[in-house]
Amino acid sequence: MPEGHTLHRLANALDDAFAGRQVAVASPQGRFAEAAALLHGRTVDAASAHGKHLFVDVDSGLTWHVHLGLIGKFTLTAASGDPAADLPRGEVRARISDGVTIGDLRGPAACEVLTAGEVSDIVGRLGPDPLRADADPEMAWVRIHRSSRPIAALLMDQAVLSGIGNVYRSEVLFRNRLNPRRPGNRLARRSWLAIWADLTYLMPIGVRTGSIDTVRPEHEPAAMGREPRQDDHGGEVYVYRRANQACHVCGSRIRTAVLDGRNLFWCGNCQRRG
DNA sequence: CCTCTATGGCGAA
């Protein structure tokens, strides 16, 4: 689930559900009891996201900081009114509720309550986020064009730009026909600007739909006479997790390799640009 | 039952 679009979508949903509402916050398994106690009974001011970080401001002036990591999930459901039916299921690390909506947090990498200064420190370490209106792609370009690391690694570095994960990096490189191993300092400036423009196009779609759909209309299953993608790892994609399958554009076998500790996918035929 | 995997990131070596 969690690339930047997931967190922005979640922030929107939390803001809709809880802004202006007094909330109960509990840590059913006790792991985050300290954080829950600081939030319990407070009124939510606003929820927001920066990169893959979620921030929920409350009326004490403190902020709930959540990072979902690789496996974390934060689900919102309508309270049924039946306490037995609403009991936490699974490893619920934190539950927030106003009696109308229940938010359950599972498997987070971070769940803590921070001061405004601590929040600033975190945000200050992040590169520009394509989902934020204040984001400046030049901030990322300054680092990219000085680095010898491959562009596929730089895209995943949250200090260079934030919110991009393992699906978006493979997909945006494919869509722009870029060689994933091209070093940042040999990447054309126009290629970077194309990547950024594409991310600012793709990621808001992810926020709206909740899944990562990257396939252009002319390559969609109906247009190509193939079966729609049937798995839980996003929507229609060109290369992500399609190792050894045929490229939707040229038919070549999709390649995979570990790059920067994560599985990268690309088409060696389509992606030759720098 | 078991093992493996995952849209992430940290710290040790």
Place this chain on the structure above:
DNA sequence: TCGCCCTAGAGGC
């Protein structure tokens, strides 16, 4: 670069 943390679902035996 590697091990490790966290949860849940899938697949193998």
